[in-house]
Amino acid sequence: MADRATLYSPLIREEQGKVWVEFSPDHPGYDDQKYREHRARIAKKALSYRLGQPVPVIGYTEEEQGIWRLISADLAIRHERYACREYLAAADRLALPRDRIAQLGEVSEVLRRETGFVFAPAAGLVGIREFYGSLASRRFLATQYIRHPSFPRFSPEPDMIHEI
Numbered sequence: 001m002a003d004r005a006t007l008y009s010p011l012i013r014e015e016q017g018k019v020w021v022e023f024s025p026d027h028p029g030y031d032d033q034k035y036r037e038h039r040a041r042i043a044k045k046a047l048s049y050r051l052g053q054p055v056p057v058i059g060y061t062e063e064e065q066g067i068w069r070l071i072s073a074d075l076a077i078r079h080e081r082y083a084c085r086e087y088l089a090a091a092d093r094l095a096l097p098r099d100r101i102a103q104l105g106e107v108s109e110v111l112r113r114e115t116g117f118v119f120a121p122a123a124g125l126v127g128i129r130e131f132y133g134s135l136a137s138r139r140f141l142a143t144q145y146i147r148h149p150s151f152p153r154f155s156p157e158p159d160m161i162h163e164i
Contacts, residue, residue, distance in 0.1 A: 019040050019043050019044040019047060019123075020036070020040045020043075021036060021039045021040050021043055021124065023036070026156070027148075027156055028147070028148035028150045028151045028154075028156070029148040032148065032150075035148055035149075038061070038145075039145050042058055042123075042143075042144050042145045043123040043124060043145075044123075045058070045121065045144070046121035046122055046123040046143075046144060047123050049120065049121045051120065051139075054105055055103070055104045055105035055108060055119065055120070055121055056104075056105075056121060056144070057103055057105065058101075058103065058104075058144050058145075060100075060101045060146065063149050064101060064146040064149075065100055065101055066149075067146055067147065067149060067152045067161075068098075068100065068101040068146065068160070068161070069098065069099060069100075070152055070153075071152065071153065071161050072096070072098040073098065074153070076098065079091065090114075093110070093114055094107070094110055094111070094114070095110065096164065101146065101160060102160075102164060104119045104121060104142060104144050104160075104164070105119075107119060107164050111140075116138055117138045117139065117140055118138065118139055118140070119139070119140050119141075119142045119163075119164070120134065120139045120140070120141055120142070121141075121142065121143075121144055122141040122142055122143050123143075124143060124157070125157065125158070126141050140163075142158075142160075142163035142164065143157075143158055143159055143160065143163055144160060145159055145160065146159050146160055146161065147159045147161065
């Protein structure tokens, strides 16, 4: 069981290839078996990814799509009010959809054209050395899951809203 003080979700891989995500009891998804299984499927796709392959496509639920729309609308208002001109120009070029969750692969293609960087899927939190090492190779490791619906405006860990 995860340490109660740990709000992040460590990924655990069983020897037989079964993947699951273990949450601390304080995590919003701790008691939600359906969410846990969905997160495990997303993590398994990330663990199976190899450099040079297409980024795995994730089948997001309608509930997750709703979280994305809600937060996108909230952030758009705040960005217009508080973000600097350069940020707004870059966001326009990135052109993230507000009506659906962007697939990491599609965002990666725009990012590659604009900066030379690409996204690569991460199953969950990665170590500092791995994270910064990937940046040296012009890869940004990113998760592909969405926060739990019980707290749409908060996540105890990085998710797609945080990452892109």
